[in-house]
Amino acid sequence: MKNTLKIGLIGLGKMGQNHLRVLSMLKAVDLQFIFDFDIDVMNKLSKEYDVKASRILEDDLQNVDAVVIVTPTFTHYEYILNVSKYVKNIFVEKPLTDKLSTTSEIMKLAHDQSLNIQIGFIERFNPAIIELKKVLEHSNNIINIDFERTNKVSSRITDVDVITDLMIHDIDLALFLNGDFKSVQSYGVIENNMIAFARATIKHKNGVYSNITASRITEKRIRQVSATCEDMYVDCNLLKKEILVNKQTVKQNYENISLMSIEESINVSPQEALLNEHIGFLKFCLENNQNVPKVQDAYAAMKIASIIQDQIWSTQ
Structure with a gap:
């Protein structure tokens, strides 16, 4: 069984930077890249945390085991569709998507492709x-x-x-x-x-x-x-x-x-709840521990x- 997870982080706003801070603390995380459309912020954080700033997202997605999505809610749906072409393990901040219909679509996608999707219900x-x-x-x-x-x-x-x-x-x-x-x-x-x-x-x-x-x-x-x-x-x-x-x-x-x-x-x-949340994500991906909020929970909410x-x- 693997004991480390290669992760990419998408989204470097206020919450994304919190995720970056916590991910960088975890020994079981091998942070491969960070990505954001704000190039200045991405380059600054790339130097601060000594992590690759992604220029071509699709290329970097091929080299990771999991992706953490911390972008505006209306972008979640498209990011999940894109990321799921390359990786099985996905963490996405709440809500899963901005509509019940697209949440239902992602729930079906997760079932059909056997995706591990954890939702950021941090509480x-x-x-x-x-x-x-x-x-x-x-x-x-x-x-x-x-x-x-x-x-x-x-x-x-x-x-x-x-x-x-x-x-x-x-x-x-x-x-x-x-x-x-x-x-x-x-x-x-x-x-x-x-x-x-x-x-x-x-x-x-x-x-x-x-x-x-x-x-x-x-x-x-x-x-x-x-x-x-x-x-x-x-x-x-x-x-x-x-x-x-x-x-x-x-x-x-x-x-x-x-x-x-x-x-x-x-x-x-x-x-710290965010630290507990990412430890849960690691166990979900590496040990198949199902005790995390998943797509069914996102749909129900x-x-x-x-x-x-x-x-x-x-x-x-």
């Missing part, structure tokens, strides 16, 4: 989410999980709305934690012909509800997950990587009995995202 690799999932697995009964994600719109995001930019992370987490969905109800606010605020309630087939809020209007940056369970309430701050659990000690069956609770702080390791978009636009 699955957030150590706080990893610990939260363990906590919830010990709950008697999950009733509802609230997800809140707010961030003032970034100048680098111009091709997708708040649903495919921010909310899709929590749609994936809702499906990851609660399983397949039964129904979706949503509303939102449109600014400059883009959905800038969205709130959705997902009813899952297991009876659990997920309430998801995403906003580009709110100045404050929030990444919060809160779970209401029959036996406890769990508050998870994804930015601070903090989890607080309030456990019931007395069940309130009779009048005049106070509901008591004990607050417990869960230890969360200070790991985009299906709900499309429903939310349609519901919001239909009310305008």
Whole structure:
């Protein structure tokens, strides 16, 4: 079995440079080339990281085992089609593509060509989410999980709305934690012909509800997950990587009995989610470890995202 992976990186924007930093840290990664249409940025990073700046992408694709795609969302579809002619292992930032129809096409392509495609649902690799999932697995009964994600719109995001930019992370987490969905109800606010605020309630087939809020209007940056369970309430701050659990000690069956609770702080390791994500990709490619978000997960999340978009636009 190979113990190193020859990788090419496509896209050197802000997020692409984060991927470059992490890939350069991993001993199992043999970074063969970087590529971007901004020649000045590519040449600068090529010198800084001592890696080849690709001039003819198709030529360099023939010499790698895997490719990491970190380009604007609307370009993902064409890049995947092109890259898949040369390599089997592909990492692509979320969302997989910008439309449900093209996401479906890539899912079929992956099946037909036996491609290993991992989607950049980075929150699955957030150590706080990893610990939260363990906590919830010990709950008697999950009733509802609230997800809140707010961030003032970034100048680098111009091709997708708040649903495919921010909310899709929590749609994936809702499906990851609660399983397949039964129904979706949503509303939102449109600014400059883009959905800038969205709130959705997902009813899952297991009876659990997920309430998801995403906003580009709110100045404050929030990444919060809160779970209401029959036996406890769990508050998870994804930015601070903090989890607080309030456990019931007395069940309130009779009048005049106070509901008591004990607050417990869960230890969360200070790991970088992006590093965990690429370690997952290496295991996916080298060891066939399937415990990563794949094209089926991308389609499931985009299906709900499309429903939310349609519901919001239909009310305008």
